[in-house]
Amino acid sequence: MLHKPIIKTELPGPKAKQIIEDDTEYVTPSFYRYPYKLVVEKGYGVWIEDTDGNVFMDCNAGIAVCSTGHCHPEVVEAITKQTQTLIHMCGTNYYYHHMPALAKKLDELVPIKVPTRTYFATSGAEAVEAALKLAMYHTKRQKFISFIGSFHGRSLATLSLTASKRIHQVGYMRHLLDVINVPYPNKLRSPFANVTDDESASKATINWIENIVFKTTTPAEDVAGIVVEAVQGEGGYIPAPKNFLKELRRICNENGILLIVDEVHSGMGRTGKMFATDHYDVEPDIMCLSKGIGSGLPIGVCVARADIMNWPRGAHASTFSGNPVCIASALKTIELLENGLTENARIVGNYLKDGLLKLQDKYDCIGDVRGLGLMIGVEIVESKQTMKPTAELRDKIETACYNRGLLIFGGGGVSVIRWAPPLILTKENVDVALEIFDEAIKVSV
Known part of the structure; x- marks a missing residue:
């Protein structure tokens, strides 16, 4: 069982780069793409593997879709x-x-x-x-x-x-x-x-x-x-x-x-x-x-x-x-x-939110932490004094997380990072995610 992301290549890797080139040529440019370039090959539980074998912890669940995790065996x-x-x-x-x-x-x-x-x-x-x-x-x-x-x-x-x-x-x-x-x-x-x-x-x-x-x-x-x-x-x-x-x-x-x-x-x-x-x-x-x-x-x-x-x-x-x-x-x-995942969202969501609130105390660029269960927004600002939104810093933090094997996603107009992981997320997963998020902010500010 995986405990941490595994990054084997530069990101995106060589196979991913070719797919991105084909996508750019043949697929509509109207699709919104995140600042980082992820080419997904497979998913299992809270993990996503890209086409070059890099493994990421997924804290966006296909934009809040894969509620039971990727490829839940019963589903x-x-x-x-x-x-x-x-x-x-x-x-x-x-x-x-x-x-x-x-x-x-x-x-x-x-x-x-x-x-x-x-x-x-x-x-x-x-x-x-x-x-x-x-x-x-x-x-x-x-x-x-x-x-x-x-x-x-x-x-x-x-x-x-x-x-x-x-x-x-x-x-x-x-x-x-x-x-x-x-x-x-x-x-x-x-x-x-x-x-x-x-x-x-x-x-x-x-x-x-x-x-x-x-x-x-x-x-x-x-x-x-x-x-x-x-x-x-x-x-x-x-x-x-x-x-x-x-x-x-x-x-x-x-x-x-x-x-x-x-x-x-x-x-x-x-x-x-x-x-x-x-x-x-x-x-x-x-x-x-x-x-x-x-x-x-x-x-x-x-x-x-x-x-x-x-x-x-x-x-x-x-x-x-x-x-x-x-x-x-x-x-x-x-x-x-009904058999436990909704309650897990409440318990683990509170645990994640508590961890993010501690990071808010640590970093001047976190203006707000809010949400319910495993639907949590972190508002990135230039400073708590000005509370001015900054999309540039938000994107840098997102990309730094990706480079370390954590998938999060932006929203909220210009400067919110959204956490919407699969509802099977554990407290152990949260500890790993928060460690990566902490480091990503540290290298981005």
Whole structure:
């Protein structure tokens, strides 16, 4: 069993360099690539091996996707078994037991107390697209409210909501949907005056919605849904303040608006509870899930109150909805999450966060450490005195970690390092990762 990364060659190695050259010539340049150049050959547990035989500890899990680790043997067995009987027969036209089995399980798990129905998709963006169409169909309204720093997808409809990076928007002209983006409550980066803590940040945003947005550009009676992440993902792993989601729930109740919670990034055990929303005791009308639900297979779901998801035959569908292989993986993933991995995320996540907080005390360039479970953001700044973000230093630290065998990833606009390892991570793994991270900062500042 591996205990530490193994780096055998210069990075990237000779085989990797050739693949990168081919990729540059033949693959779309629109894909975002991290500052370091990793060419993946295989994965097992918390480890990634590149094409030259270098082994890395993976603390990003394929961007929070491989929740049970890479190639978990029970997940592989479930996938293999399913591929031997049925791979595809278009669940939007025919019936098979896989879809109601997963939908029934989700009905038991989601924090929606009334009966639910589930729409199956192949990605988070598709799940959010379904939620938007459903909200418009149900409410007969067309406007939405989203938040600065949010990421809900890159399709034309979800791009109307997404507000995390300029590059996502450049060149696509007008938005497809009528969306207003308001500031997400972030005490460190709030545009509002007199914001000093989570409570004042939350109050400022709620006040902006009720007393500015509703009274000027976006009347409440025209709003179909408020779309929010309980923990912003691309925004920098920012947990919502304690009462913020409850206040959004109140606004929705008072104005006939649907509360749509995007748990694509934060759901499925990552925060130490099955859903990040579970930390807030709030009941959404619609939830969107993807990433960690399939342990690496492409599946997304939109779960809604049954009385809302009451659209007619043919109103929305997709050829690959409810793929049986993906659902087999999802059902096994949920089983593993319920049988210890969600609790492990809580315990090991707290251990990792404590270690990162100690490094914050040690280094002037760590401005903030925040998050829930194994979804932790470390904000890199020029100094604690100025709290000025620095993407350059963030990238240097990322690359220094890579060169030492640790995979982490950036986000949060310009200067956040995100930790989203597989939920099988151990305290022993954390000790190794923190040692590398400490050294990487030391050589980068």
